Amino acid sequence: MTGVRETNRTRTTATILSAARREIAEHGGSGLSxxxxxxxxxxxxxxxxxxxxxxEALVSTMIIESYGNLAAALAEVTATDPAARWRELARAMRAWTLANPHEFQLIYGTPIPGYVAPPETIPAAASAARPFLEVGSRHAVGAFDELRLTAQMGEMTALVAGAQPSGAAAVLAELAALVGMLTLELAGHFVGSADPADHLVEALLDRQVATLGLTS
Amino acid sequence: MTGVRETNRTRTTATILSAARREIAEHGGSGLSxxxxxxxxxxxxxxxxxxxxxxEALVSTMIIESYGNLAAALAEVTATDPAARWRELARAMRAWTLANPHEFQLIYGTPIPGYVAPPETIPAAASAARPFLEVGSRHAVGAFDELRLTAQMGEMTALVAGAQPSGAAAVLAELAALVGMLTLELAGHFVGSADPADHLVEALLDRQVATLGLTS
DNA sequence: GGAAAGCAAGAGCAGTGCTCTCGGACGTGC
DNA sequence: GCACGTCCGAGAGCACTGCTCTTGCTTTCC
Structure with a gap:
């Protein structure tokens, strides 16, 4: 019957995905065979x-899965004080990244040449960004309060109740800063300077909570 | 005679490299055949x-070339006022990146799985970071003034006369922020929000000159 | 029971990185 | 002038890749 067939199908699909996950953990996304x-x-x-x-379809599915995994890791964070919560979110993201470097690179790394993100990935990407927006975009941030910029923040502020456009823009920039730091750390760019990068990351977080106005 | 043979060899090498450059511009680094x-x-x-x-040897050589190209683009910047100079350096880096996305991804993108940066790339990487360090690390930066972090900055401060350890660490973090922003922009992560990213980048630069204490 | 759909297997195509062997061109020592 | 050694391009070949197509078995539907 249809139900069983569906079950078999989704079970095989899941088996393939978990095998692909193991492959990617070992050989990286571009080495997936x-x-x-x-x-x-x-x-x-x-x-x-x-x-x-x-x-590409397999990889796309894995990208969505990875966004979900990252979002799940972020959902574990319990801190409520804004500054502490931002720090914990960032630390959780870093911990997840260091534990699953290939998955991080799947979502934030170099796209496979010719690859265009299918539209299904957009909500998945948003679900990973939302926790940061929720805690970080409540206050206006002077440096990001420019008309043509805040005018672009409509979709971002719609995601989160009470978000300030300039705050949302600042969160976007700080997420990019986080992604950049993790990218460079993973690629070994800090070897010879800030390696391990723990202290640099902590200093970054100090600076970020100050920039975002998350007084603790 | 030896000289001529050497010349033929280096000429062929150069021909191969320029062909590889064209290939990478079209198909990306991981698609280089x-x-x-x-x-x-x-x-x-x-x-x-x-x-x-x-x-891998071909790619490594191209990575070093690309660092050189980026450093050359940065060397065109003439502004002398610290804040203006930082902004111009960052804009030059962005312009170079948007004009040569595959080269950017070659140096700052996902490393090819199993790839380890050969030691020759380290000075090349430093030559791209130096202009930023020179203008940005002259002042101490509070958030980055932590002992275990500043203790890691020995090699960085040795690169630049008069560099402050905490300032060097801050520059490192701001370079990571820049790389992150360019990475996300190239990968299309800002589609639907800060796309085009010009205004977000300009706001980032405002925030960076403030963080680095580059009063203009 | 027979038709239809689902699905795994196998062969095959065009491409890849890389190796090895061959043969011609060239510079050098005698 | 001739033999030697070194350089280097060509070609065949190996094991691999993504992907397609055909074949044949099994399960489901009526």
Whole structure:
């Protein structure tokens, strides 16, 4: 019956995805091989194409999964004081990134050449950014209070009740700062200077809570 | 005679590199194909391996070239007032990045899985960071003035006369912020919010000159 | 029971990085 | 002038890749 078929199908899909996850953890996103995935699940490669019509489709699904994993890691944060909460969110993001570097690079790293993010990834990306927006965009931030910039923040402020446009822009910039720091840390750019980067990150967080006006 | 042979060799090497540059501009770093490069220079692929023993060696050489190109773009900046100079350096970096996205991703993007930066790239990377350090690390920055962090800044402050350890750390963080913003912009993460990102970047620069104490 | 749909397997195509062997061109020592 | 060694491009070949197409078995539907 249909229900069972559906179940089998989604189960096989899940098996393939978890095998792909293991592959990516070892060889990175750009090194993901459909044939290697097939081998892991005990299929021949052409069978995998029944479930994912293309390598890119598999990767896209994994990107959405990874956004979900990151969002779940952020949801574990319990601190309520704004400054403390921002710090904990950032630390959780860093911890998740260091534990799952290839997943981080899947979502924030170099897109595979020719890759265009499918629209389904946009809400997934938003779910990872939302916790930061919720705690960080409550106050206006002077440096980001420029008309043509705040005019672009409509969709961002709609995500979060009580968000200030300039605050949302500032959060965007601070998220970019976080992503940049993690990118450079993962790529080893701090070797010879701020390596390990723990202290640099903590100083960044001090600066961020000050910039965002999260007095604690 | 030896001199001529050397000349032929370096000329062929240069030809290969420029073909590889064109390939990367079109297909990205991870899509660089030794055979496609060979085709472009009218050789068979095995001949290319006389000049670059491995694909990774070709990429490494291109990474160093790209650092040089970025450093050259930064060297065009003439502003002398510290705040203006920081802004101009950042704008030059962004302009170079938008004009050469694949080269940017070559140096600051996801490393090819299994890739470890060869030691030759370290001075090349430093030459791109130096102009920012020179203008931005002259003042101490409170949020980055922590002992265990400033203790890591020895190599950085040695690069630049009169650099403050906390200022150098702050510059490192601000460079990461810049890289993060450019990474997200290139990957299309701002589509739907700060796209185009011009205004967000300008606001970021306002915030950066304030953080670094570059009163203008 | 027969038609239809679902799905795994296998062969095959065009591409990849890389290796190895061959053969011609060239500079050098005698 | 001739042999030697070194350089270097060409070609074949190996193991791999993403992806397609055909074949045949199994399960579901009526």
């Amino acid at each position: 459909m044939r290697a995935v097939a081998r892991q699940v005990g299929m021949v490669s052409s069978a995998v194409y029944r479930y994912f019509p293309t390598r | 030794m055979r496609a490069v060979a085709r472009q220079v009218g050789m068979v692929s095995s001949a290319v391996y006389r000049y670059f023993p491995t694909r």
